[in-house]
Amino acid sequence: MRAQLDSYFGVLTEAGATRSTDRYQRALERCLERLRDVMPIVGLRNPKIGRPDLTWNYCGPFDWVVSFQSGQLWLALQLTGEPIFLNAARARRPIFRQILQNRHARDHDLGFQFSLSCVADWLMTSSPEARELGLRAAEALLARFHEEGQYLQAWNPRTTHGGSRAEFVAGRVIADTMQNLALLYWAHQETGHADFRDAALAHAATTARHLVRSDGTSYHTFVFDTVSGAPLRGETHQGFADESCWSRGQAWMIHGFAQCALTTGDKEALDIARRLAAKAEALMGQDPVPVWDYCITEDTPAYRDSSAGAIMAAGVYIIASLTTGAEAARWNAFGDRLLDGLLTTCDLTTNPAAHGLLDHGAAHVKAGFTDTMLPYGDYYFMEALMRSLGHTQFFW
Template identity: 30%
Template sequence: MRLIYCCFVLGSLGLATCHQKEVLYDPQRDIDYCVAQVKKTLAVLPLDTPNIPRNITDATGKWKMVNYKDWTSGFWPGILWYSYQASGDDSLRLAADRFSRELSALSQEPALDHDLGFQVFNSFGNGYRLTKDAGYKKIILAAADTLATLFNPNVGTILSWPRLVPRMEWPQHNTIIDNMINLELLFWASKNGGNKKFYDIAVSHAEKTMKNHFRSDYTAYHAVIYDRNTGRRIKGLTHQGYADGSMWARGQAWAIYGYTMCYRETGKSEFLDFAQKVAQVYLDRLPADQVPYWDFDDPTIPNAPKDASAAAVTASALIELSGFVKNSKRADYFYKKAVQMLISLSTNYQSGNANTAFLKHATGHKPNNSEVDASINYADYYYLEALLRLKNIELKK
């Protein structure tokens, strides 16, 4: 474990100050906290479906349950797999297997949308990584086949929402920045017995998104509309951000995470360079406690809601990115920023005794007044992933 200069977060939200001091941060305490919260959640879940916890939005502390078709359905079994990885507790492995298998039908049904990566790779993908169960691999490969059906070769990207969504000009081709994360399923499948063309699809999607999805300052549009027949870019817009031209925090986090992953899977230097650029504009505009407001351009800041989920996604991405960057000072900068984010989340954003989630103060869909200032399963997933990634790095030193 090394000493890291960190912005040490003091006090409650809005009262954070930054002091340069040596802070020895051991993620194990917070990993243990997450495992304990998982066991509390398992104890209150219903036996019958819907039984996958998605969010907690009020003071009752009760989870809203969803079924396997919900786009967030893979995060809960993914959390269970990470908790098993962290603890070795076989009861958590059995629970992870049970909740993963609830999603099996996704690999056999027509694609509802692009979220198969979130759903299947976070669940069965983590399960296969930890157990090498051949049945899991079969489901992952079948899900990749299904996801690939949404690829439009005229455009060069995967269709995100194959249905009518407000402002998406259906039936034109829409692609959202979240889709970058789902490319990992295709990369993995192409290297593990699936169609080799999946690699080309994933690279095409990443390259077209890099070209068309970002403004000159490297901030991301949430969505881009293409002519489905010619591939012509029609416009960039938002569905969940404050405005079409604003930087929606979680969207920018998806970009940081997605291009870091694309570099890992391809070794293409342009993806590594781009990951750093989209990360830097995010980092340059963070508030003192390193956790963003839900949209960096919301005019009500500092009274706007925060988004702990964006911080968790970014922290996890930056830990991985720091291991790829060749410049040691630059790599150390990204690493320290990730640690600062995790310290802040662990100090001021943990749910504690308020409920059985890991984190509070996440924001899902602010324009729709949905999941605002809530606990949400994907915030918890990436928080625990970031903690485990940090621990893994520190153990190697």
């Protein structure tokens, strides 16, 4: 009987061993059920951050996290084929049109916003309008490329609310942007225009050179001279300190470089993803879920960040898919360890009162947003569960 279950619920690794994945299949099914259950509550709104009662606070129209509910709905459609998920995902399209109509809303996060909405729609349904919106977003992202420094500018000098932060954002790149490069690679595949690919490759090379430290840790942000493009200094925005290692930034880059390797076949990108993942594994020690920053001091609260664990798990499974033999088994085991940690300590899918999937996310510790549900944690949790089970079709 056990052998029969393994053949149904197991995934055969390159090393020839069968991983028992029935726990992950059941968790994924609970995620789908949660999405169905909260659909009448969420409606056309998009979760931003959890409340203490495990309900959601919702996004404004231009929030960088506005697409993660959409991404979950497109994954659910892929898994089930149920029209309810298609309708709920596509009904959000006006939000993304609005982003393209407001220049202050268009920044480096266009990749997050449009890969998990319009690109997903195009890949799933061949909608010409979705493709057009995705390409317009890719063109806006490409316009942020700084030729002298060979990077994509992160934030805008003026926010959608009218506030100015020009001095802070000038010449600044951030770890998160590695995850946004997928939009440029997709646009290159769709159009054949080399500028999209070349900007993505250049930004990845700049990130590897300046944000990835020699010991395998990473900066959250790096600042360049805005005129010459000369590298100036590494800093943090959400991490503990400039020279510390913010765990979600490390996770963004693990997934981002792994995804670059998957898309382009670039072996150097795969090697960087391996180094970042191995360092994160070492820094975690025996912890089931990453701490929000791997370099905090003893007198600093050790908040966990389930979103970092989910993002990293999805990225580690990509690494496993690009390696063979014992190495693939090693990365699958690390991915399984991360998922097991999330399921043991953060899983909300068995709590009927919760509107999200994961607890104990750290959105921005210095701003006081800790120990909460996060929509990006939920999206990557679903992606990681699917990758653990052998699914290979995603929107990046």
